[in-house]
Amino acid sequence: MQAIAKNYNFQEREKYWQEYWEKENIYKFDENSEKEIFSVDTPPPYVSAAHLHAGHIMSYSQAEFVVRYKRMQGFNVYYPMGFDDNGLPTERYVEKKYNIDKSRVKRDEFIKLCLQETKIGAQNYRDLWTALGISVDWTKTYSTINEHSRKISQWSFLDLYKKSKVQRKEEPIYWCPKCQTALAQADLDDKEEKSKLNYIQFGGGDKNKFVIATTRPELLPACVALFVNPEDKRYKELIGKKATVPIFNHQVPILSEESVDMEFGTGLMMVCTWGDAEDVRKWKEYKLDTRKIVNEAGKLTDLAGKYAGLELMKAREQIIADLQKQKLLIKQVDISHVMNTHDRCGTPAEFIITKQWFIDILSNKAKFLKQGEKLNWFPDSMKRRYGDWVEALKWDWCISRDRYYGVPFPVWYCKQCGREMLPEEKDLPVDPTVDKPKEKCQCGSNDFIPEKQVMDTWMTSSLTPLIASKLVNKKSVQMKLYPATLRPQAFEIIRTWLFYTVVKSYYHHNQLPFEDVMISGHGLDDKGRKISKSLGNFKDPNIILKQYGSDALRYWATGAKLGENMRYNEQEIQKGKRTVTKLWNASKFTWSHLSEIDLNKAKVNLEDADKWVLFKLNQTIKEATDSYEQYSYSKARDIIDEFFWGDFTDNYLEFIKYRLYSEDPKMEESKNAARHSLYYLMLTIIKLYAPILPFITEEIYQMFYKKTEGDKSIHLSQWPEINKKWNFDDKTINEFEKAVAAIAEVRKYKSERQLSMGKELNEYRIVLKELPDKKYKEFIKNTVRIKKLLNYE
């Protein structure tokens, strides 16, 4: 028997097992295996998220519990890791960190900084995931900016181009004046703001009838029409006439539409090019004039006359002031309204007309809704969020960004005839600013203008299942990896990552990108606030790990229900640590009695206590397995906890002590039965816990079980199955439960009289409604130390 450490030194041992797993390739995907594949479309984190916190740990652990379970279930698990390091999030991060913006730094220098930061970020993640024991195959990693991903992204563009699903259009589109790029509908957040509703006098006739109300007086120079409700008696005679815009003095038509709210403001509505999505719609529908007033940097154009060059807010102030001077500002009313802001920087989005690339999504909304229906959602309620979003879509997906750092569009334009030139698939990836088309243009010209825009970051991440599958060399295996089995992700990117992935997969391959979707929530601080850098309301995960260990932190993470936020709760982490300690102690105890076990020894005569606990073990296996199958690791943990702490340690171990410690030769057979049970009980318990607590379970497995069980790691061992031999009849179990109740009663008796549990009683009379069978007399006496049980004397 080997010497067993009194305490489990998690710091030292967790490190040891991390290295062991890596060295032994425990999590490496086996391309040659015939086993059924379980593949995960792992969320590639933004490497720019420099401040990792418990929320990250929670969400990644959730998929990890499932993955480890599936691995033990015998699946050939494909668990790759990606890093999302291209696009605007990275650019914003670099701009902030170095206090620069894209207009003041050269393209290539900027890209260099992005790449450098990306590297640091990726390493941070990898270190933390390793410490946490996330069981990814690190030989299968990708970054969304690397050649592999660029190639696939550009291939996607080519394929969509061929299928006429992508086209370049000149349209008013959401624009961020700060980041100076076009945006997609999904890149917008809502922000409620206090503002003023300005009542402004227009010219054209009866003074009282020519007052409009607007929150955006700076757009006056872009006013192209006024609208009234056709039912509005006040304005009926004005329809078809013209009004004069104050200060700027151009004339605009007065039109009518039922959508105009008579109650709002004066009922006379100003339409500009373009203040909001409504303006864009009316502009298109009524073919209104175009007065482009805002430029790419969010400043007014020359059309604004003396206000040209001013930023929007400055222009608003000055125009208001001038209106006041001319007594054209009738009044101002406080108002609170919601505006669309860019989700990466919080700047209010404007509409600007530019040429951009769009993927057609509006004409296939119904198809995308149907695809969403076909996915298995965990939890199911999240399906609706997807549906709501798709139904509400108003714009095609703008995929071009006027930025530096991203996957380039594989497009050139002929200088002569303007034709779009695309490369051959075999030449991908290309950078049109560096590479040239291989052939002349049809018109004979050899002069090309490269497309300088880059792709939206989602253009690449919407291909992750494909990108990941192609990290494997064998074509036949690639086919099995795509679609993926599981997509784990957070709820706030349903409208982006999930939706766009569905779109791509549908257009490219006419199928779903994955079968199951598992949605996670956010990490909250201990007061229920969202964890954020600005609040500083989180602890560095590395400190938590040092204090409590990975297993303990993972234990906390199991508390999160799918799709729901979870508070950071240090006490739950402590509970995890106690579970680790308890497991260690229970196995030490177990194996202090198992040193001579001979598992091949012929027959074992199980006693009722053994039958009872093995029966319960079977139940636990069944319920825990069912829960894991439903991705309800949280419930699985509760079930396992209950068996381990309650049935196993509190009861069973106490029930068999008198047998184990007995030196009576007549007790040998009984002792042997207890030992036999102990062996399987402890083994099964650590297996059930293995997906959640990979370190301590590996420690116990390697120290005690490896010799007899033979697997290289507990994580490659077989998931426990129900043992039919242990499905004893209910009668036996129920009878025994009465004995358990009797024991509880004696314990209570002692506790109430402040006696130690070890104190031997001379005599005792059980007063339960249902007495245990007489055959349990000795068992009860021995377990709770009573000399005489009066009921049976």
Next chain:
RNA sequence: GAGCGUGUAGCUCAGUUGGUUAGAGCGUUACGUUGACAUCGUAGAGGUCAGAGGUUCGAAUCCUCUCACGCUCACCA
């Protein structure tokens, strides 16, 4: 404004298709334990299951309304 979700012990949450005195962990109180247990055990206190109404022999569970909170979406220029 619409949709979804939540509201159960001081805290974090379980409560399966409606069925006996509503559960767990943490915290708290008392006692006992150092021969698996830098601990653990036993027990106690603590709940008008958000509120009101209804269905039912019976409701935390089903229905209606109200309130509070959260999320998602849409918004009026």
